[in-house]
Amino acid sequence: MPEIAAEQDHVNVLYARLDALREEAAAALARGHAPDVWQAEVARLAAVEDGLCFGRLDLTGGRRVHIGRLGLFEKDEALLVDWRAPAARPFYTATAAEPGEVVRRRRITTRGRTVVAVDDELLDPDGPSDGLVGEAALLAAVTAERTGRMRDIVTTLQAEQDRIIRDDARGVLVVEGGPGTGKTAVALHRVAYLLYTHEHLRTRGVLVIGPSRVFLDYIGQVLPGLGENRVVTATVPDLLPGVAVTRADSAAEAARKGRADMASRLAEAVRATVRVPEEPVDVEFEQQVLRLDPAVVRRAVRKARETGLPHNQAREVFHRAVVTTLTGELVDRMEAVAFTETGEALDGGSADGRLGEAELQALAAAGVVLGPDEDDGPRALLDELDRQALRTALLGDAGVRDVLDELWPPLAPAEVVEGPWSAADVPLLDEAAALIGESVPVFGYVVVDEAQELSEMDWRMLVRRCPSRSMTIVGDPAQTGSAAGAASWDRVPRPHRLAELTVSYRTPVEIMEVAAELLATHHPELRPPVSVRASGKPPWRQAAADVPGVLAELVDEHTEGQVAIIAPETRELAAALSLSVPPDLTAKVVLLTPAEAKGLEFDSVVIADPAAVLAAGPHGPNDLYVAMTRATQRLGVVHPGPVPRELRSLTERRVSSRRS
Numbered sequence: 137m138p139e140i141a142a143e144q145d146h147v148n149v150l151y152a153r154l155d156a157l158r159e160e161a162a163a164a165l166a167r168g169h170a171p172d173v174w175q176a177e178v179a180r181l182a183a184v185e186d187g188l189c190f191g192r193l194d195l196t197g198g199r200r201v202h203i204g205r206l207g208l209f210e211k212d213e214a215l216l217v218d219w220r221a222p223a224a225r226p227f228y229t230a231t232a233a234e235p236g237e238v239v240r241r242r243r244i245t246t247r248g249r250t251v252v253a254v255d256d257e258l259l260d261p262d263g264p265s266d267g268l269v270g271e272a273a274l275l276a277a278v279t280a281e282r283t284g285r286m287r288d289i290v291t292t293l294q295a296e297q298d299r300i301i302r303d304d305a306r307g308v309l310v311v312e313g314g315p316g317t318g319k320t321a322v323a324l325h326r327v328a329y330l331l332y333t334h335e336h337l338r339t340r341g342v343l344v345i346g347p348s349r350v351f352l353d354y355i356g357q358v359l360p361g362l363g364e365n366r367v368v369t370a371t372v373p374d375l376l377p378g379v380a381v382t383r384a385d386s387a388a389e390a391a392r393k394g395r396a397d398m399a400s401r402l403a404e405a406v407r408a409t410v411r412v413p414e415e416p417v418d419v420e421f422e423q424q425v426l427r428l429d430p431a432v433v434r435r436a437v438r439k440a441r442e443t444g445l446p447h448n449q450a451r452e453v454f455h456r457a458v459v460t461t462l463t464g465e466l467v468d469r470m471e472a473v474a475f476t477e478t479g480e481a482l483d484g485g486s487a488d489g490r491l492g493e494a495e496l497q498a499l500a501a502a503g504v505v506l507g508p509d510e511d512d513g514p515r516a517l518l519d520e521l522d523r524q525a526l527r528t529a530l531l532g533d534a535g536v537r538d539v540l541d542e543l544w545p546p547l548a549p550a551e552v553v554e555g556p557w558s559a560a561d562v563p564l565l566d567e568a569a570a571l572i573g574e575s576v577p578v579f580g581y582v583v584v585d586e587a588q589e590l591s592e593m594d595w596r597m598l599v600r601r602c603p604s605r606s607m608t609i610v611g612d613p614a615q616t617g618s619a620a621g622a623a624s625w626d627r628v629p630r631p632h633r634l635a636e637l638t639v640s641y642r643t644p645v646e647i648m649e650v651a652a653e654l655l656a657t658h659h660p661e662l663r664p665p666v667s668v669r670a671s672g673k674p675p676w677r678q679a680a681a682d683v684p685g686v687l688a689e690l691v692d693e694h695t696e697g698q699v700a701i702i703a704p705e706t707r708e709l710a711a712a713l714s715l716s717v718p719p720d721l722t723a724k725v726v727l728l729t730p731a732e733a734k735g736l737e738f739d740s741v742v743i744a745d746p747a748a749v750l751a752a753g754p755h756g757p758n759d760l761y762v763a764m765t766r767a768t769q770r771l772g773v774v775h776p777g778p779v780p781r782e783l784r785s786l787t788e789r790r791v792s793s794r795r796s
């Protein structure tokens with residue numbers, strides 16, 4: 137086909153240019169200067185090998201633009217336009233109704249470096265339009281077998297997704313959408329777009345938060361595949377390294393720990409470690425006993441608190457304030473001794489008014505050197521330098537510090553929130569660390585996926601890491617599973633703007649219809665997404681006394697793609713079915729809880745004991761909704777007791793278990 141041959145010629149030119157750039161980058165890396173920069177460049181150029189060029193726009197006036205994973209130039213000529221560049225935008229947004237300058241959109245499919253297909257769409261304003269961009273390629277992508285690893289969607293992004301990806305970087309953007317609407321995909325492509333458009337984010341850093349390590353592994357290839365290797369991915373507890381989570385909380389306890397009022401309680405707990413004594417306290421310094429009045433301590437505490445500094449830094453202010461008073465006391469005493477010519481002995485001074493041993497020692501300890509005439513006669517006032525030296529000596533004295541630390545102790549987070557810790561304790565430890573004054577790494581941009589799961593305390597922890605509040609937050613309140621999670625976006629940092637995704641690319645219409653019934657029962661205020669396609673496979677249900685037996689049979693029979701078994705409890709099933717927990721997402725058969733399945737997808741899903749799913753978590757209906765919407769093709773339900781009324785409309789299927 138001549139069109140394929142013509143595209144192959146251009147693709148050959150592109151790979152030749154890419155190879156040349158790779159050689160230059162490898163040579164620069166070998167020369168050894170700016171190794172970080174060149175390392176990143178080598179990785180970026182390596183990542184774009186597959187599908188380097190995937191599209192072409194033919195514009196009015198005969199201009200052509202090839203679109204791909206990065207921009208390539210030969211002298212001033214653009215051989216390939218990066219998908220994130222403004223010139224590539226019509227590839228995602230032009231429609232027959234609003235073609236702009238676009239006459240033809242071409243999709244180019246390559247295998248390795250070989251062009252295997254071209255697919256043309258003529259944007260004829262008088263032709264039919266269904267709102268989908270590149271429907272054939274889109275449907276091929278969404279129906280392809282799943283592998284346990286998310287793929288990028290750069291070749292088939294839809295207009296509503298593109299709008300969100302290219303939205304203003306400033307402020308907080310909340311993206312809400314039902315299951316499978318591409319929230320995760322959009323969030324990750326937005327990261328790539330922002331890094332391309334805002335150079336400073338490369339140095340300031342981008343953080344992507346996901347609900348679990350399993351999920352982060354699932355999405356782990358998307359950004360590197362888009363040439364972005366330097367994004368940090370983490371769960372919320374990962375953000376505080378060195379904390380071992382060894383305990384699980386009850387739902388009620390987790391909900392309690394997640395509430396914002398914990399912040400004021402922690403602040404109170406930290407405050408309460410500071411003590412104003414009821415009686416004067418003796419402070420020994422170089423054989424002298426100084427008296428510390430409660431009023432002095434109270435004043436020093438007030439002064440320290442007025443700074444608004446965190447506990448450990450304010451403690452230094454407190455120390456200095458107290459020591460200044462102690463220095464004054466010490467100086468008064470010495471001067472009183474030095475100027476007494478009456479022959480009366482004053483505290484520590486000798487009867488003839490000379491400095492006593494203790495004073496001399498204190499002065500020597502402070503580095504105050506008396507002149508040859510001064511050590512046995514009345515001396516002049518101690519000057520400011522002497523006082524400074526005394527203050528430093530007092531501050532450095534272990535005994536003095538012990539007394540001060542008794543009053544205003546230095547703190548570590550683990551003294552405020554004692555272990556062993558649960559995941560819900562981590563934001564509390566982080567809050568304590570902030571109150572105490574420990575600093576945390578900050579990022580220029582933060583993306584939060586499955587954001588509905590975050591507690592108010594989680595949000596405080598995140599905002600500390602993104603003081604500029606430049607964030608994209610994606611989620612679905614109908615999928616909230618955690619006890620401390622949200623039913624709305626009330627707790628998301630304000631001000632924020634809201635965007636919506638409305639089309640489900642994952643879940644076929646047959647499954648979405650039953651999931652929508654569940655949604656209507658439990659979240660009548662929320663609209664289900666519209667499925668982009670039908671699978672022709674109605675979801676089924678089967679009553680079975682022996683659930684593991686039926687599941688074993690299903691697993692044996694399973695041949696097409698990946699199947700996930702989603703159950704409220706997986707340990708026993710894992711043993712019965714010889715499956716691994718925690719799950720290996722790349723296996724043919726994967727066993728997970730609804731919480732673990734969050735954000736993931738599989739060709740087929742079987743839910744074991746949906747009534748138990750409904751009853752198990754603090755948000756049972758949401759968990760069932762999540763479980764039902766993980767499948768791209770087939771959904772089945774195996775129920776030991778009566779089927780929950782929400783699932784009665786499923787087609788009944790009879791499969792006899794070999795074990796029953």
Ligand SMILES: Nc1ncnc2c1ncn2[C@@H]1O[C@H](COP(=O)(O)OP(=O)(O)OP(=O)(O)O)[C@@H](O)[C@H]1O
Nearest residue numbers: 277289292293294315316317318319320321641735
């Ligand atoms: N424009 C697109 N082209 C091709 N595939 C797409 C497109 N948009 C989404 N998808 C696919 O749809 C599936 C669902 O996407 P994604 O996981 O991002 O949805 P989600 O809204 O985060 O879902 P959930 O809320 O269930 O976690 C993925 O396989 C994704 O690749």
